[in-house]
Amino acid sequence: MAGQSCSQLSLFTPDEVEFMAEDELVEIVPNLRMDSLNFICGDYGPFYPQIAIQVPLWLALALKKRGKCTIRPPQWMSIDNLTQVLEGERESHAFQSLPFHYVEISRLLFDHARDDIPEIYMVRSLVEDIRDVRFHKVETNLENFTASAVTWKNMAAMEVNIIRAFSGRALQAFYRHENEQLIPDLDRTQDRQPQNLNDRPRRNLRPR
Amino acid sequence: MDSGTGEGSTSFTDDYETFISTTDVDLLKRAWRNEKAAPEILQYEAALRSSLQEQNVEASEADGEDPLTMSLYQMDLDRTQFLLRSYLRVRLQKIEKYIFHILKTDESLNRLSDEEQTFAASCGDDLRAHLKETVLSKLPTDYNSELKQSAASEEDDMVPAPRLDSFVICKARQYISGLDFEPEYSHEITEMERDLLTFVCYKFIKKPLENGKIDLV
Numbered sequence: 284m285a286g287q288s289c290s291q292l293s294l295f296t297p298d299e300v301e302f303m304a305e306d307e308l309v310e311i312v313p314n315l316r317m318d319s320l321n322f323i324c325g326d327y328g329p330f331y332p333q334i335a336i337q338v339p340l341w342l343a344l345a346l347k348k349r350g351k352c353t354i355r356p357p358q359w360m361s362i363d364n365l366t367q368v369l370e371g372e373r374e375s376h377a378f379q380s381l382p383f384h385y386v387e388i389s390r391l392l393f394d395h396a397r398d399d400i401p402e403i404y405m406v407r408s409l410v411e412d413i414r415d416v417r418f419h420k421v422e423t424n425l426e427n428f429t430a431s432a433v434t435w436k437n438m439a440a441m442e443v444n445i446i447r448a449f450s451g452r453a454l455q456a457f458y459r460h461e462n463e464q465l466i467p468d469l470d471r472t473q474d475r476q477p478q479n480l481n482d483r484p485r486r487n488l489r490p491r
Numbered sequence: 492m493d494s495g496t497g498e499g500s501t502s503f504t505d506d507y508e509t510f511i512s513t514t515d516v517d518l519l520k521r522a523w524r525n526e527k528a529a530p531e532i533l534q535y536e537a538a539l540r541s542s543l544q545e546q547n548v549e550a551s552e553a554d555g556e557d558p559l560t561m562s563l564y565q566m567d568l569d570r571t572q573f574l575l576r577s578y579l580r581v582r583l584q585k586i587e588k589y590i591f592h593i594l595k596t597d598e599s600l601n602r603l604s605d606e607e608q609t610f611a612a613s614c615g616d617d618l619r620a621h622l623k624e625t626v627l628s629k630l631p632t633d634y635n636s637e638l639k640q641s642a643a644s645e646e647d648d649m650v651p652a653p654r655l656d657s658f659v660i661c662k663a664r665q666y667i668s669g670l671d672f673e674p675e676y677s678h679e680i681t682e683m684e685r686d687l688l689t690f691v692c693y694k695f696i697k698k699p700l701e702n703g704k705i706d707l708v
Contacts, residue, residue: 323514
């Protein structure tokens with residue numbers, strides 16, 4: 284049978300979310316000379332020593348591991364910006380604007396590019412505080428679900444992934460309960476036991 | 492942008508810049524994400540697959556340069572291959588999960604590629620034979636169909652169908668007005684702004700998803 288043991292097809296593992304984050308562009312300063320790289324996913328280069336260039340994160344990390352470049356932390360990861368964001372998060376109910384993959388990008392840079400980030404301990408603690416405050420907001424907002432479409436501005440990929448399964452099932456349950464009141468299920472035969480299979484097709488739903 | 496009747500990228504794209512700057516890998520990533528998040532199987536991206544296969548072949552034939560460049564090319568190739576393989580694997584999983592439903596609905600059957608259709612047919616046959624041999628042949632005649640619970644059922648109620656009312660998370664790539672949704676859902680959802688994360692019932696956004704206006708996250 285087809286591989287992956289995950290029975291819930293629609294869930295992304297954190298590694299897969301990180302995989303998607305690795306395509307984001309970052310700036311690096313190479314210390315070698317290299318011709319253009321013509322990848323399937325795009326063309327990058329040519330690389331000149333001490334000339335900054337934008338490359339995808341996975342490429343930056345690969346070069347960094349081999350000692351061929353230094354990575355410049357992105358603008359949003361400066362201490363000033365992060366302090367501002369943290370204050371904004373604490374003050375308002377809405378989410379502050381951060382890159383969609385900020386969790387993954389910051390994690391990867393902390394792990395592999397420690398020496399390229401000035402005052403890394405401060406930056407790291409700020410990012411963790413921001414994550415905590417935002418997730419706390421997510422949890423509080425979960426109490427306000429209704430059956431209709433829920434919208435959220437500025438939520439990040441990792442946060443979405445964490446609540447995806449739970450909120451999907453919760454919203455589905457809300458929707459089903461709300462609709463059952465309006466549309467009676469006319470086709471229950473008397474001798475059928477009420478079955479709880481998730482996949483059982485619904486019968487004769489009249490469009491509203 | 493390119494889900495449709497299998498003709499690849501269409502010519503009437505809204506945003507010209509995204510059209511020329513989107514690589515095949517971006518399109519594949521988007522297709523992979525949509526496929527993973529959607530409860531039912533989506534249209535097969537045949538053009539994407541064939542162009543990626545050509546590029547794969549070219550990349551693996553790249554002549555020997557220095558080890559660093561070779562390893563970087565290999566990494567890029569690995570990433571693309573992972574996306575492609577995972578995309579195909581998710582589709583196969585969905586086929587296996589809803590095998591009878593796909594076989595009997597023409598609409599779903601048309602979304603499969605030729606190889607997938609062969610696979611689905613043979614998988615259905617195997618499953619049917621297995622069920623007959625182990626269970627169904629020992630049940631009374633009225634109850635031994637793998638599609639119906641009993642001869643008295645009006646439709647095929649032993650066939651699990653994908654749950655189209657499951658909720659998915661999506662982002663609109665452009666502003667979507669009420670006209671883009673199916674009319675029967677128009678009082679449920681009237682519009683969607685660009686780049687706003689929305690949790691919504693899958694069947695409401697099915698149509699804009701097929702037209703490429705929405706991305707599942």
